[in-house]
Amino acid sequence: MKEIFASERGGRAGSAGTPPAPAALAAKVRTLAPSMTRSMQRVAEAVAGDPAGCAALTVTGLAELTGTSEATVVRTARLLGYPGYRDLRLALAGLAAQQQSGRAPAITTDIAVDDPIADVVAKLAYDEQQTLADTAAGLDTVQLGAAVTALATARRTDVYGVGASGLVAQDLTQKLLRIGLVAHAHSDPHLAVTNAVQLRAGDVAIAITHSGSTGDVIEPLRVAFERGATTVAITGRPDGPVTQYADHVLTTSTARESELRPAAMSSRTGQLLVVDCLFVGVAQRTYESAAPALSASYEALAHRHRS
Amino acid sequence: MKEIFASERGGRAGSAGTPPAPAALAAKVRTLAPSMTRSMQRVAEAVAGDPAGCAALTVTGLAELTGTSEATVVRTARLLGYPGYRDLRLALAGLAAQQQSGRAPAITTDIAVDDPIADVVAKLAYDEQQTLADTAAGLDTVQLGAAVTALATARRTDVYGVGASGLVAQDLTQKLLRIGLVAHAHSDPHLAVTNAVQLRAGDVAIAITHSGSTGDVIEPLRVAFERGATTVAITGRPDGPVTQYADHVLTTSTARESELRPAAMSSRTGQLLVVDCLFVGVAQRTYESAAPALSASYEALAHRHRS
DNA sequence: GTCACTCTTGAAAGATATTTTCGGCTCGGC
C-alpha cells in the first residue's frame, strides 16, 4: 500500500504526538469526550468509570459490555492517544494500581439547588482542583515550551478572547506587560481583526476559547496566521476549528458542567493555569529583564496601599 | 485429551490459590527464585529489575531480551502466580505506575529559574490546588451565606477591584448579569466612588483586594458603607483596613509567593473560588429566575460558534 | 418530501500475540 492512502490508523490522531498518558487518562477522556461519537463515548465512559474492571477485559469483552463492537473499542483507544487497545489496557492497569494505592477520590455529586452553602464550597473547590490536575496532566509541554519561546522573543503579542475568556486574555496581558513585553488583549472582534492585520513573522497571536469554535476569536487568529505570526490556541477542544490556524495548541481540561455550573466556571480555571505557565515560562527565559521589571512594578504599587 | 493426563497448565501452580500479586511482585520473585530453573531466573530477574520496561514487551520480546523462549516466559509467569504472561504484564504495568507515582516529585520547592517547563506546570498546578483547598477550608460559610442573601435580594450591586483583582470583579459581574441581577464592576477609583455615592440600604458593594489595603478599593467601599449599603470584602488579610467598612468578610488563602510567582497569581485563584461560591449561592436562591436566564444566555451565544 | 452525501458502526477477514505441544537436549547416576 502506498502511503498516500491514509489507513484508518492515521485518520484523525486524537492528540498528535502525545505519548500515551499514564494517569492523565481520566483527564483525556473528559477532554475528548465531546468530540466522540455516541458509541465511543460509551466505551470511554466505561473505561473512565472502572479502570480496574476494564483492564481485566479483552477487546471483545469490553465491546460486549458497552454494547459496541471491537472496532469501536480500538477506535476509542486510538482517539485517547494509544497505538491500540493493548496499550490502553496496560495504561488502565496502571491507573487502577495508582487508584488502589492512592486514597479514595471521594467522587462528588453534582451541585443541587438545595445544597447547603458549605457543600457548594466543597464541591466547587473539589471540581476546580480536579480541573487543575487534569489540565496539568494533559498539557503538552512541548507545545507549551514552543509557545513560551515564541512569546519570549516576540516583537509584540496580541491576545484574543471574548466573554469569560476575555478576562483570561486580560490576565495574560497584564502579566506580560509586567515583565516588559508588548502585549494587548482584544475583546472587540473588529478591533482584533484590525490589529491582527498588523502582525507579521516574529509576532505572536494567542486565541483563548473554551469551545474552540468562537468565530469572533478564530477570525483574528486566522488573519494573524496568514500574516505569518506565530499563533497559539488555548482551548478545551483540541479538535475544534480554532486549531486550524494555530501553530501551537494548548489544551485545557474541563470538569463536567451543569445547570448551576456553567462552562465558563471550570474552563476559566484551566485556562488561567495555562496562562500562569506561559507567564512563568517567559519570565524564566527573560529572567535578566523580567526580575527587575517585576520588582519595579511592585515598588510602584506600594504607595497605593494604606498601612 | 483425557483429564487424567494433567496438562502443563495445572502441572505445578507456583503458589497455590494465591491471586496475582499487585505490588508484592519483587518479594515473590525473591521467594521463588531458588526454586526456579536457570532460564526462568533470568526472566524473573529482568521482570523484577525493570517492571516498566518489561511491561512494554511482548512475550517474544521478553524472551529475546532474556535469551530464552516464549514458553519459558509463560512458565515463569505461571510460577509467579499469574494465569499467563498477559496477566503478568498487566500487573507489571500497574507496578510501574505505582513506582512512578510513588516517586514524589519535589513540587514543594519553589519555582527556580532553571526548572524545566514540566516542573513549572506541576508546581503551579499544585500550588493553585493548595490555594483552593486552603481557601475552601478557611471560608466562613456564615459570612458567605449572609453575603449571598444580600446579593440575591439587592437592588443593585457594585464590585470594586483594581489590577488583577479587577478581573475577578469583572468575572463576578459577568456572572451576576447572566442571571438577571444588576451588577457593575469598577476599576476606575474615581468612577467607583462617584457610583458608590448612589448606593443605599438594600444595595450591595463588594471590594476585592488581596492585600486588604488597596486604597483605591477601600475608598468606594467606605462610601458605600456610610450610605447604608451592605458591604462585602474579599481579601487575603482578614485584619486589613478594608474589613473596617465590611459587613461581611470573605477570606481567601494564599500560597507563598516568590520572585517568579507574584502574589497576583495565587490570590486570584482563591478569589475566583469565592466568586464562584457567591454566584452559585445566588443562583440557588434565585433559581426560578436564574435557570431560564442561564439557558437564555446560552442560546443567545450559540450562533456565534462555528460548527 | 426526496436525494445525495457524510459520518458512524459492526461483522468478518487479516495480522499479532499468547499458549500449548512436542521432541531434543543436558546432566547426573550407575
Next chain:
DNA sequence: GCCGAGCCGAAAATATCTTTCAAGAGTGAC
C-alpha cells in the same frame, strides 16, 4: 558409556487484537 529425569525452545494451535469494508443512520440541499 548408557539411562532416565527434567529443562528447554521451535513450531503448531489458539486467543486476541487490528483492519477492512459495506450497510445503516443522520443531515443538509433542493
